[in-house]
Amino acid sequence: MTVRPRRSALYMPASNTRAIEKARSLACDVVILDLEDAVAPEAKEAARANAVEAVRAGGFATRELVIRVNALDTPWAADDIAAAAASGADAILAPKVGDAETVGRYHGAMAEAPADMSFWAMVETTRAIFRLDAIAEAMAPRAGAFVLGTNDLAKEMGARLTVERTPFLGMMALAVAAAKGHGLAILDGVYNAFDDERGLERQCVEAKSYGFDGKTLIHPRQIDIANRLFSPSDAEIAWARAAIAAFEMPENAGKGAVRVGGEMIERLHLDQAKAILAMADDPTG
Numbered sequence: 001m002t003v004r005p006r007r008s009a010l011y012m013p014a015s016n017t018r019a020i021e022k023a024r025s026l027a028c029d030v031v032i033l034d035l036e037d038a039v040a041p042e043a044k045e046a047a048r049a050n051a052v053e054a055v056r057a058g059g060f061a062t063r064e065l066v067i068r069v070n071a072l073d074t075p076w077a078a079d080d081i082a083a084a085a086a087s088g089a090d091a092i093l094a095p096k097v098g099d100a101e102t103v104g105r106y107h108g109a110m111a112e113a114p115a116d117m118s119f120w121a122m123v124e125t126t127r128a129i130f131r132l133d134a135i136a137e138a139m140a141p142r143a144g145a146f147v148l149g150t151n152d153l154a155k156e157m158g159a160r161l162t163v164e165r166t167p168f169l170g171m172m173a174l175a176v177a178a179a180k181g182h183g184l185a186i187l188d189g190v191y192n193a194f195d196d197e198r199g200l201e202r203q204c205v206e207a208k209s210y211g212f213d214g215k216t217l218i219h220p221r222q223i224d225i226a227n228r229l230f231s232p233s234d235a236e237i238a239w240a241r242a243a244i245a246a247f248e249m250p251e252n253a254g255k256g257a258v259r260v261g262g263e264m265i266e267r268l269h270l271d272q273a274k275a276i277l278a279m280a281d282d283p284t285g
Helices: 017-023 041-057 077-085 100-109 132-138 150-157 166-181 197-210 220-230 234-248 269-279
Strands: 008-013 030-034 064-068 091-094 118-123 143-148 185-188 214-217 257-260 263-266
Touching (some): 008 220, 041 064, 091 100, 091 143, 100 118, 100 132, 132 143, 143 166, 166 185, 166 197, 234 269
Parallel strands (some): 008 214, 064 091, 118 143
């Protein structure tokens, strides 16, 4: 079973060639070459060219390469999408996707992209929150990932963005449910205080408990924390091994549920157990 890790997704401004070069040696699972928020208007065209050149030059090993384009209502969108579609990147990340119709417009603009290029959508508007299931459904057949944009949500709502993120917890749960219901990955929003390791740890633990696959990051020093906390724990690995072993026992053949430790688990948990071991690079998975 192959599981692509997305524990750490680092935004890199594509206008900064030194940052892009550094990304080739960082331990992040995903590199997001950003043409949008991190790039000033006068640098948009150069950033686009840098992103395409970086993808084509390679050197990122197994890291997933994603290009975040500018929104459809901007003067850069058409050229961004065309360039990204032909670049060889793994995915295009679209900002401010508020409804299924917008997904359709992006897919139309990506018509010439390879079939295996996926579409990722930023969930960062209040409009999107009430249309999450429809947005996720519309993302097929390029279904990729939801990426939470808590900074933009906080700005639009006038809400305070704290470590606890209390105003956003319900939205986070809804976004995970919609994503997983349609086979999408989902990444948590960024934590702005990159010097605050405890705050980042708290958000990573919380996001993993909600079902997020990883976290978007704004600084390389955040990578190790995200990788550690979104990786399977020793207890999770032990549970996965025990679950698989239990169902492989001859006396449990045909059983729909077995006892593992102090709990009953069903066959539906087998995929979860195998995914945990695959993420842990465990040869028994």
